[in-house]
Amino acid sequence: MKSAVVVFPGINRERDMARALKLMSEREPAMVWHAETELPAGTDLVVIPGGFSYGDYLRCGAIAARAPIMDAVRAFAQKGGLVLAVCNGFQIVCEAGLLPGVLMRNAQLRFICRDVYLRVERSDTPFTRGYNAGQVVRVPVAHGEGNYIADGETIARLEGEGRVVFRYSSPDGIVDPNWNHNGAMNAIAGIVNERGNVLGMMPHPENHVEALMGCTDGRGLFAGLVDHFKLAA
C-alpha cells in the first residue's frame, strides 16, 4: 500500500499517522506539502491527518480545504482513490465538499482529549474490513469541534445509505447520549461519501496501534486497508 500524508501548516498528527502507516503497511508514506499540486504517482491511499491547520482560524479546516493540493486530492477521490481523513482532516474534507455536513463546537464547549468507544457499523468498506460489524473499539479523541451536524435530509440519506461507519457508543456498543461526548447528531463519529472511498472520522485510530500505546484497537483500520490493496494487486 503506497500512502501519501498531506501536510498543512499547523497540523501535528502527521508523524503519528506516518508511523502507523509504516508499521502496518511496511512502507514509508510520502509526506506531501499542501502547496504541491500533484500527489506522488501510484498513490493508493491519501491521508489527511489531524491537528490545527492554520490555527483553526476562520473555521476548523476552512483554509486548508482551499490549499493547492486539495484539487489533486479531489481529482484522486473522483477517480475512486481512497482518502482517510482524521480529526482536523475530517473537518478539512467537509469544508472541501468531499463529505457532507460540518463539525461544530462540542456540545459541552470543552476540548475533549480521552479514549472513547466506537461501534463499527459495517465491515464491508475498505476502511473497516479489518473489523466486524457491531464490534466496539477503543480509540482516542482530541478535539474541540467534533460535533457532527448536517441538515435532516443529509442525515436521512447518510443513514438510509448506510454511510455512517463509526458511532460513539458505550463499551457494550449501546448508543446513548451519555457516551456521545461531543453531541454529534445520531452519535456520528465517522462517515463515508456516496461512493464509499472517502472516510472522515474524528477519533484517532493511528494512536492505538502499538502495545506501548496501551491499546491496539486502531490496527484493524490499517490492517483492513493493507488487505484491501493486497487483494486488489
Add this chain to the structure above:
Amino acid sequence: MKARVTVTLKSGILDPQGKAIEGALKSLGVRGVASVRQGKVFDLEIEGADRAGAEAALRNAAEKLLANTVIENYRIELTG
C-alpha cells in the same frame, strides 16, 4: 471603498457558544435578553470604486471562504 460581511448561523443550527453567552448574561443579571446567537464580522477594504464589481467580489469571497453556506448565512454591506 469599505465593506462589511456579516456571517451568522442559519436558524435551526444549534449554537452552543450563543447559548453559553446567553447563560452568562442571565447570571450577570442582564435582563430582557431572550436569546443570543453568535456570528462573525469581516471588515474589508475594496480596491477601486466600482460598486457592482465590489459586490460581486464580496459575494465570491463570502461563498468561497468567509461563510460555510451549509450552516451559515452572510450579508454584504458597502459602507462607503
